[in-house]
Amino acid sequence: MHVQIRPWEILKKLIALEDAAEIKLYLHELTSENIAGAISHIDNDEKAKLVTLLQPEDAAEMMEDIPWVQAVKMLEDLNAKEAAAIIAEMRSDDQADYLAEMDxxxxxAIMIEMEVDEVENIRKLIQYDSDTAGGLMITEFLSFDEDNTVDFVVNELRHYSDKYEQYSLQYLYVTSDGKFVGVLQMKDLLLSKATTRLSEVVLRDALIVKDSESVTELISFFDKHDFYGVPVLNNTEELVGVVLRKDIRETEAEIANIEHLETQGIVGGEELRTMPILLRARRRLSWLSVNILLNMMAASIIAIYQETLTAVIALAVFLPIISDMSGCSGNQAVAVSLRELSLGVIRPFEMLRVWIQEVSVGIINGIVLGTLIGAGAWLWQGNIYLGLVVGGALAINTVIAVSLGGTIPLFLKKMNVDPALASGPILTTVTDMFGFFLALTFAGMMLKQTG
Known part of the structure; x- marks a missing residue:
C-alpha cells in the first residue's frame, strides 16, 4: 500500500539531524502551501531550531511563505541578534511591518543590532499608517539627479551590481535637488549616448501617488493603470518610495480575507489553530457573547405573542423560514455595500441613494418570495389566511432586510465602526425581530380565520 509522506515529517527529521544544507534544498523543493503546512505542524522548539539552522537570507525567504502571525511569533522567539540578521534580509516594507507588529x-532590542541607516529608514516607514501608500511602499529604488549622464548611471549600476541585485529595476527615477522630476525607462537608458544627460531622456509626465493615499485609492489606481509600480512622493514633492502593483494586489486579498472572517464572527485579525487556545476563545467570544444577547432580544418577541403562537401552531413552522430568508436577502445587500465601500464606489453619506436602490430590488424579491411561501402554506394547510400571513410577513420583511443590509454598513462606516464586523449581528437581530413581529401580529389579527 502506498504511504503518503507528509512534508512536516521529513522536515522534523532534517531538523533533528541538524542538516542545514538538506533543509535548505528541501524547502526549495516545496510549494508555498506545503511550506506553510509543514511549519504549522512542527512545535515551537523545532521552529526556533529551524530558523537558527538556516542562513538569514533563507530564513527571510521562508517567512514569505508562512502566515504572518506565525512569522512574527518565530521572530519574537529568537534572540535580538538572530532576529535582526533575518529582518536585515527582508524588503524595507516587510521590515517595518514586522517590527511594528512586535512588542x-x-x-x-532588534533595531539596536541593525545598521544605523537601515534603522533610520525603518523608523520613517513605521510612522506611516499601514493602510497608506507610505506604509505599503518599498524604499529599494534607484534615483539619480537629472544632471547625471547616461554613462555615469550605467557605470554606477555595474559597479554596485551586487547591491542592486535585489532591487526592482523596471524603472529608474530622476530627481533635481531631491525633488521628483520623472521616470527613466531602462530601454531609454541603454539606447542613449553615453554623454546624454538624464534631463534629456526622462519622462516628465509620469503618474505619481502621495504617501498619504489610502489602500482604496491605490487599488483604484492599479485598476486603471497596468503599471509594475508607481513612485510615492511626500508633501514637499520628494521621492520617498515606490508602491508595487503586486503588493497592492496582495493587500487587497488580505483585506477581503479579514472582512470575510469578521462577517463570520472572527475578530482581531487572522486566526490559526496554532495560536494560543485562550486567545482564540476570547476573540470568538467577543462576538458570540454579543450575538447571544441580540438573539435573546429577538426571541422575546415570540414570548410576547405566546398565546397567538399556541393558537396557530402551524405558524411555528414558518417563523424560521421567514427569519432565514429575510436574513439571506439582507446579507446580500450587506455584501454589496461592503464591496462598494472597499472599491470607493459609494460613500457613507449616500445612504438615501443606496436605500432607494435596495428597496426597488426588495419589493420585487419580496413579492416573489412572499407569493412562493404563501402558496406553500396554503397548499399545506388548506388555509388561505395562513398563506396571507406568512407571505405578507416575508414580503415586508424582505424589503426591511435589504433596506437595513444596504444602509447599515454605510452608517457604521460613518460612525468609524468596522462595518464588516458589526453589520451581520445587527441585521440578523433586527430582521428576526421584525419577521417574528409581522408574522405574529398578522396572525393575531386573523386569529379566527387561521385557527
Missing part, C-alpha cells in the same frame, strides 16, 4: 521592547 516595542523586543523591536527596539
Amino acid at each position: 516595542q521592547t523586543d523591536a527596539e
